[in-house]
Amino acid sequence: MPLRTVLDSSDISRAIKRISHEILEANSGSEDLVLLGIPTRGVELAERIDVSLAEIDPGYVSNLGVLDITMYRDDSLDAEREIHPTQIPTSGIDDKVVVLIDDVLYSGRTVRSALDALIDIGRPRQVKLAVLVDRGHRELPIRPDFVGKNLPTSAAERVNVMLANTDGSDQVVIEQ
Amino acid sequence: MKHLTSIRELDTGSAIAILDNADELGAVNSREVKKLPALRGKTVVNLFYENSTRTRISFEIAAKRLSADVINFAAATSSVSKGESLKDTAQTLEALGADAIVIRHPMSGAAQTLATKGWISGSVVNAGDGSHEHPTQALLDALTIRQIKKSGNDLAGIKVLIVGDIQHSRVARSNVLLLSLLGAEVTLAGPETLLPKTFAAMGCKISHSFEEALAEKPDVVMMLRVQRERMQGTFFPSEREYAAKWSLSGERFKMLGNQTIILHPGPMNRGFEISNEAADDPRSAVLTQVRNGLSVRMAVLYKLMAGEG
Numbered sequence: 001m002p003l004r005t006v007l008d009s010s011d012i013s014r015a016i017k018r019i020s021h022e023i024l025e026a027n028s029g030s031e032d033l034v035l036l037g038i039p040t041r042g043v044e045l046a047e048r049i050d051v052s053l054a055e056i057d058p059g060y061v062s063n064l065g066v067l068d069i070t071m072y073r074d075d076s077l078d079a080e081r082e083i084h085p086t087q088i089p090t091s092g093i094d095d096k097v098v099v100l101i102d103d104v105l106y107s108g109r110t111v112r113s114a115l116d117a118l119i120d121i122g123r124p125r126q127v128k129l130a131v132l133v134d135r136g137h138r139e140l141p142i143r144p145d146f147v148g149k150n151l152p153t154s155a156a157e158r159v160n161v162m163l164a165n166t167d168g169s170d171q172v173v174i175e176q
Numbered sequence: 177m178k179h180l181t182s183i184r185e186l187d188t189g190s191a192i193a194i195l196d197n198a199d200e201l202g203a204v205n206s207r208e209v210k211k212l213p214a215l216r217g218k219t220v221v222n223l224f225y226e227n228s229t230r231t232r233i234s235f236e237i238a239a240k241r242l243s244a245d246v247i248n249f250a251a252a253t254s255s256v257s258k259g260e261s262l263k264d265t266a267q268t269l270e271a272l273g274a275d276a277i278v279i280r281h282p283m284s285g286a287a288q289t290l291a292t293k294g295w296i297s298g299s300v301v302n303a304g305d306g307s308h309e310h311p312t313q314a315l316l317d318a319l320t321i322r323q324i325k326k327s328g329n330d331l332a333g334i335k336v337l338i339v340g341d342i343q344h345s346r347v348a349r350s351n352v353l354l355l356s357l358l359g360a361e362v363t364l365a366g367p368e369t370l371l372p373k374t375f376a377a378m379g380c381k382i383s384h385s386f387e388e389a390l391a392e393k394p395d396v397v398m399m400l401r402v403q404r405e406r407m408q409g410t411f412f413p414s415e416r417e418y419a420a421k422w423s424l425s426g427e428r429f430k431m432l433g434n435q436t437i438i439l440h441p442g443p444m445n446r447g448f449e450i451s452n453e454a455a456d457d458p459r460s461a462v463l464t465q466v467r468n469g470l471s472v473r474m475a476v477l478y479k480l481m482a483g484e485g
């Protein structure tokens with residue numbers, strides 16, 4: 001199966017830094033920001049964006065969490081899936097600007113589930129979406145606010161995001 | 177996995193996976209919106225041929241937390257009292273749209289019969305069959321021990337003492353199987369008449385003296401309810417004599433270590449198998465067991481009803 005590397009380690013670091021800058025710009029600073037990573041790769045991405053935000057903005061207060069969407073999937077009964085912990089920062093999400101963070105945006109169904117999960121927890125003032133890769137093929141009216149890389153793909157291809165802490169190294173590859 | 181009728185259907189990995197999921201699902205009970213949409217559109221029927229309050233309510237809330245519809249079917253007030261068979265009742269319930277049947281039945285093996293005869297296509301969960309098994313009770317006990325002892329994934333090396341009417345106890349049977357599977361060392365203690373030697377074959381120690389068993393410094397003491405309703409004939413001379421030898425009385429309670437957990441599946445006969453002093457002590461985890469029962473049943477319903485779509 002031919003593999004093609006589309007983002008290497010330095011591309012990913014640059015993308016994370018750029019997304020961080022864009023988040024601060026769109027929010028006019030870091031006030032009320034809550035970062036929620038979607039398991040599994042979204043969690044590590046959120047951690048790295050959190051570190052990057054702290055480097056850029058000395059006044060940044062970290063509100064980092066995890067939002068598991070297993071029980072909210074629209075295909076949840078097709079297969080048994082591992083349930084991950086959901087961790088919401090103690091300050092909550094009410095009236096905050098929540099940035100959902102995931103590795104790949106594809107059909108949009110994961111994000112739809114995440115929005116449902118979010119609404120059961122509280123009422124954010126705004127919800128934004130950051131993804132490392134947008135590969136197109138949306139099935140729902142959902143669009144990202146912050147994108148690391150737009151990657152036009154065919155539906156037959158597989159996009160694999162690998163991150164240092166989860167997979168040992170940083171890269172994005174396409175399997176054909 | 178489609179049915180849960182016995183702990184024997186689990187291996188170590190799948191048992192730990194259920195406990196892990198239960199830990200995560202338990203978190204929803206402390207949220208403002210205590211509901212997850214995972215089983216939306218599914219119907220769970222509680223088919224109870226024996227009286228039960230806590231287990232039925234626990235299964236009912238668990239299913240509702242996962243957004244399933246729940247129907248409670250108490251056999252005593254139904255067409256079963258007109259002589260309808262288990263097969264006909266179950267098939268009728270499935271024709272009405274039941275996706276899973278949670279069954280409690282006085283006959284050992286009833287849940288397995290329902291799961292394996294091909295009468296119905298839905299999932300079957302055993303909520304207690306005669307004196308055979310009560311798998312979700314064992315899972316909630318294991319979860320409670322694991323949480324309090326912070327023992328990691330399994331229960332390796334934890335000493336559990338189960339005391340009382342072992343013979344009639346489905347709770348004891350399921351617990352011996354599950355706790356051993358998770359690496360705990362199980363000792364059973366009870367009078368000869370209520371503790372058959374056959375239990376030694378299940379890989380646990382057997383004691384006929386509560387004091388001797390307590391001297392071994394167990395990490396967990398699980399008291400069982402005396403199941404008078406399952407006793408035909410006499411198993412002990414008098415309640416007073418049973419209580420004198422087998423109650424977790426004030427005296428025996430003082431023999432427990434500072435970190436020893438007291439468990440009881442409920443309902444407790446205070447003053448009979450357990451003293452007020454023991455039941456109300458901070459080391460008693462009875463209410464934690466009830467809370468964990470909800471989480472475990474959510475995890476089991478999710479596990480059985482997922483992957484079948």
